[in-house]
Amino acid sequence: MEFYTYVNIFETKGLEYLLLLAFLALFIFLLRYLSGPEKKNSGDEGKNSTSS
DSSP: OOOOOOOOTTTSHHHHHHHHHHHHHHHHHHHHHHHOOOOOOOSOTTOOTTOO
C-alpha cells in the first residue's frame, strides 16, 4: 500500500520564514559571541597615572 500526502508549498512558507528568522537571529548572536568583548578606548592608552 502506498500513501501519497499532498503538501501545499504555499501553506508551509510561513513556517519556513519563521525558521529562517530564528536561524538568522541565532547566527547574529553566535557571531557576537565569537567576536568577544569589545574593547573600549578611553584615550588613556599607554599612559600610567603614577608616572609623570
